Amino acid sequence: MKKIKVVSIFGTRPEAIKMAPLVKELEKRSDLIESKVLITAQHREMLDQVLEIFEIKPDFDLNLMKHGQTITDITSGVLKGVEEVLSEYKPDIVLVHGDTTTTFSAALAAFYQKVTVGHVEAGLRTGNIYSPYPEEMNRMLTGRLATWHYAPTTLNRNNLLLENVKDENIIITGNTVIDALYYVTDKDYEFESEELRNIDFENEKVILLTCHRRENWGTPMENIFTAIKTLASKYSDCKIIFPMHKNPLVRDTAKKIMGESPNIILTEPLEYQPFAKLMSKSYLILTDSGGIQEEAPGLGKPVIVLRTETERPEAVEAGTVKIAGTDTDTIIDMVSVLMDNKEEYEAMSKANNPYGDGKAAQRIVENIIKEFS
Ligand code: UD1
Ligand code: UDP
Numbered sequence: 414m415k416k417i418k419v420v421s422i423f424g425t426r427p428e429a430i431k432m433a434p435l436v437k438e439l440e441k442r443s444d445l446i447e448s449k450v451l452i453t454a455q456h457r458e459m460l461d462q463v464l465e466i467f468e469i470k471p472d473f474d475l476n477l478m479k480h481g482q483t484i485t486d487i488t489s490g491v492l493k494g495v496e497e498v499l500s501e502y503k504p505d506i507v508l509v510h511g512d513t514t515t516t517f518s519a520a521l522a523a524f525y526q527k528v529t530v531g532h533v534e535a536g537l538r539t540g541n542i543y544s545p546y547p548e549e550m551n552r553m554l555t556g557r558l559a560t561w562h563y564a565p566t567t568l569n570r571n572n573l574l575l576e577n578v579k580d581e582n583i584i585i586t587g588n589t590v591i592d593a594l595y596y597v598t599d600k601d602y603e604f605e606s607e608e609l610r611n612i613d614f615e616n617e618k619v620i621l622l623t624c625h626r627r628e629n630w631g632t633p634m635e636n637i638f639t640a641i642k643t644l645a646s647k648y649s650d651c652k653i654i655f656p657m658h659k660n661p662l663v664r665d666t667a668k669k670i671m672g673e674s675p676n677i678i679l680t681e682p683l684e685y686q687p688f689a690k691l692m693s694k695s696y697l698i699l700t701d702s703g704g705i706q707e708e709a710p711g712l713g714k715p716v717i718v719l720r721t722e723t724e725r726p727e728a729v730e731a732g733t734v735k736i737a738g739t740d741t742d743t744i745i746d747m748v749s750v751l752m753d754n755k756e757e758y759e760a761m762s763k764a765n766n767p768y769g770d771g772k773a774a775q776r777i778v779e780n781i782i783k784e785f786s
Contacts, residue, residue, distance in 0.1 A: 414445075416445060416446055416447040417445060417446045417447070417505050417506070417781060417782070417785040417786065418447050418449070418502070418503070418504040418505045418506075419439055419446055419447070419448050419449070419504060419505065419506050419507075419508060419781065420449045420450075420451055420498070420499070420502065420504040420506075420507050420508070421435060421436050421439065421448070421449070421450050421451070421507075421508045422451045422452075422453065422495065422507060422508065422509050422515065422519040422523075423452060423453070423460075423509070423510055423515060423516075424452060424453035424454060424455030424456060424460065424475075424477070424487075424491070424513060424514075424515030424519075425455050425456045425459070425460060425513050425515060426456055426459040426460060426462070426463055426682075427511065427513075427702070427703065427704045428510045428511055428513060428515065428516065429452075429460050429463035429464060429467075429469075430463050430590065430593050430685055430704065431510050431511065431533070431534060431588070431589045431590050431593060431704070432508070432510050432533065432589070433463060433464075433466075433467035433469060433593055433596070434467075434589050434592035434593050434596060434773070434774040435508065435533065435589055435592075435773075435774040435777055435778070436448065436450055436467070436469055437467065437469075437596075437774070438774040438775055438777070438778045439778055441778075442778055442782065445782055445786065446778075446781070446782070449472040449473070449502065449504070450469060450470075450471045450472050450473070451471065451472065451473040451474075451475070451495065451498055451519075452464075452471045452473070452474050452475065453475045453477050453487075453490070453491050453494065453495075453515045453518075453519065454474055454475055454476045454477050454478050455477055455478060455482075455487050455491075455513065455514065455515045456478060456659070457476075457478040458659060458682075459658075459659055459682050462682070462684045462685070463684075463685055465684075466597065466684060466685050466686060467593075467596070473498050475490065475491065475494035475495075477490040477491065477494065480661065481661075484514050484547055487514040487515065487518065488514055488517075488518045491514070491515055491518035491519055491522065492518050492521060492522050492525075495518070495519050495522035495523065496522050496525065496526065499522065499523060499526040499528055500526055503526075503528075504528055505528075505529065505785050506528070506529045506530070506531050506561070506781060506785065507519065507520070507523040507528050507529070507530050507531070508530075508531045508533055508777075509523075509530060509531075509532060509533065509555060509559075510532075510533040510534055510589075511533070511534045511537075511548075511552065511703075512534075512537070512545075512548035512549070512551040512552035512555070512703075513548065513551060514547065514551060516532075516551055516552070516555050517550075517551040517552075517554050517555050517558075520532070520554075520555045520558040520559060521554075521558060523558070524558045529560045529561070530555075530558050530559040530560060530561070531559060531560070531561040531562075531563060531777070531781070532555050532556060532558075532559035532561065532562050532563065533563045533589060533777060534563070534565060534588060534589070535552070535555075535556060535559065535562035535563055535564045535569060535573060535583070536556070536562060536564040536565075536566075536568075536569030536570055536571075536572045536573040536583070537552060537565075537569055537572070537703075537724040537725065538552070538553070538572045538724055539722045539723065539724045541722060543628065544628055544720070544721060544722055545626055545627070545628055545703070545720070545724075546627055546628045547627070548703075549724070553576075556573065556576060556578065560582060561582055561584070561780065561781075561784070562578055562582055562583045562584070563584055563586045563773075563776075563777050563780070564583050564584065564585050564586065565585070565586060565587055565588035565707075565768055565769065565773070566585065566587075566588075566727055566767065566768070567585060568726065568727060569585075570583050570585055584776060584777070584780050586769070586773040586776040586777055587768060587769020587770055587771070587772065587773040587776070588707055588768040588769050588773055589773040589774050589777075590704055590707045590708060590768065591707070591708075591711060591766065591768050591769045591770070591771045591773065592769075592771045592772070592773050592774050593685070594689060594708050594711060594771075595771040597685055597686045597689045598689055598690075598693070600686070602686050602687065602690050604687055604690065604691075605687070606680070606687070608678060608680070609654075609687065609691065612652060612694075614694045617650070617651065617652055618648070618650075618651040618652070618696040618697070618752065619651065619652050619653075619654060619691075619694065619695045619696055620644070620651060620652070620653045620654070620695065620696060620697050620698075620699060620748070621653075621654050621691055621692060621695040621697070621698045621699070621700075622641060622653055622654065622655040622698075622699045622700070623655070623656065623658070623698075623699075623700045623701070623702050623705060624637055624638075624655075624658070624663065624667075624699075624700065624701050624719055625658035625660060625663050625701065625702070626701045626702075626720065628720075629701055629719065629720070629739060630662055630663075633739035634663070634666050634739075635666060635670060636739050636740060636741045636744075637701075637719050637739055637741075637744065638666060638667060638670035638671050639670060639741050640741040640742075640744035640745050640748075641653060641655075641670075641671060641677065641699070641744075642670055642671050642674055642677070643741070643745055644744075644745060644748050644749075645671070645674045645676050645677050646674070647745075647749070648752055649675075649676060650676075651676060651696075651752070652676050652677075652678060653674075653676060653677045653678070654677075654678045654680065654691065654695075655667060655671070655677065655678065655679050655680070656680045656681065656682050656683045656688065656691075657679055657680065657681065657682065658682060659682060667679055689708070692705070692708060692709065692712055692714060693712050693714070695714060697714070697715050697716075697717070697748070697751055697752075698714050698715070698716045698717070699716075699717045699719060699744075699748070700716060700717075700718065700719060701718065701719040701720045703724070703725065706718060706723060706725045706728045706734055707725060707728065707768045709728070709733055709734065710728050710731045710733040710734065710764070710765050710766055710767060710768070711764065711766040711768065712764065713733065713762050713763055713764030713765075714733065714762070715733055715734075715735075715751055715758065715761035715762055716728070716733055716734045716735070717735055717737045717744070717747050717748060717751075718734060718735065718736045718737060719737060719738075719739060719744065720736065720738065720739070721736070721738045721739065722736065723736060727767035727768065728767065728768075730767070731765040731766075731767050732760065732761060732763060732765065733761055733762075733763070733765065735747060735761070
């Protein structure tokens with residue numbers, strides 16, 4: 414019997430984390446599926462860290478990352494590179510994830526080859542094409558190009574229905590990030606880094622910070638880091654840990670504003686396993702990341718979002734996530750409430766997981782087998 418040929422395409426850290434469980438699940442069904450992995454390497458080190466943890470060996474590597482790359486550089490590189498692979502390999506379906514430039518360009522390249530596209534993490538929307546930028550447009554365009562829409566939640570499904578996507582082509586799966594989180598938190602792990610091992614999580618309040626979004630570059634990011642610096646001196650007995658994104662723009666701004674604060678630890682990006690452990694041990698998380706807003710509710714960790722809007726209102730409804738925006742004083746005020754007011758803190762610390770049961774990858778693979786066998 415002819416096997417179903419599936420190519421999973423991804424290029425950045427969050428896509429890799431969220432596609433890894435799916436790649437694993439596709440491999441399990443090798444009786445029916447021939448699974449190939451194509452990485453664009455829009456990210457390099459941050460992507461390779463994830464591949465190693467999940468023991469994924471890509472079949473094709475476009476090796477695209479350049480320092481100072483523009484969205485156009487990535488788009489054109491992915492279009493050309495993916496075209497070469499697909500025109501030769503001719504899969505039945507290409508799977509892309511989420512909203513990066515890799516996602517959209519790979520979906521477009523597949524469409525040009527008349528290959529069916531399955532969109533994992535479909536249907537997230539803020540309604541503002543510049544926030545997040547360029548992700549909101551990337552996911553809308555990917556939604557137009559896709560045939561199969563793997564929507565994490567009912568709300569995501571409803572967003573797609575409003576854009577006239579056919580109901581029978583939308584499958585509510587949960588978010589594969591929960592599958593990934595279970596994969597790493599199931600295993601025992603001791604921090605390798607001495608800096609992290611030395612922290613007394615029982616007696617020290619640890620604030621975990623991540624920040625990288627393109628729409629925050631410049632003044633908003635400076636405002637955020639100024640707020641963090643002020644908070645570090647206000648709460649001098651707490652520790653603030655910032656695993657810095659590899660983007661030099663982010664790192665330079667972080668070092669300039671927060672580099673001298675004794676209780677702010679600026680580190681390299683952490684591998685997913687230590688990062689997940691650090692999330693679970695932290696008192697509070699401050700972030701502009703999308704994925705962390707999905708992981709934290711499951712861990713019962715309060716999150717202050719350093720963005721003006723979110724495409725993940727389920728986490729806000731769950732009570733663990735609050736939007737602060739990028740204004741310095743607002744961030745200081747919101748964090749101070751959680752540092753000083755036990756009741757407010759407790760109210761935000763209830764574990765509640767609106768993003769699924771860790772079986773999202775299984776549901777996606779079942780759908781592929783049903784539709785292509
Ligand atoms: C990209 C995605 C964003 C996603 C984010 C996750 C786009 C336009 N942006 O943003 O949607 O949320 O990834 O982190 O698709 N770099 C390294 N090593 C790495 C990764 C990045 O050195 O492993 C540096 C390079 O100098 C690179 C720069 O970071 O040029 C920016 O990377 P890029 O992928 O263009 O943008 P991100 O801000 O990472
Ligand atoms: N993450 C990680 N190491 C870090 C910072 C984040 O493994 O040092 C993980 C985090 O748990 C989440 C994902 O990376 O699953 C988020 O990636 P990122 O913030 O780069 O992208 P976004 O979610 O904003 O698209």
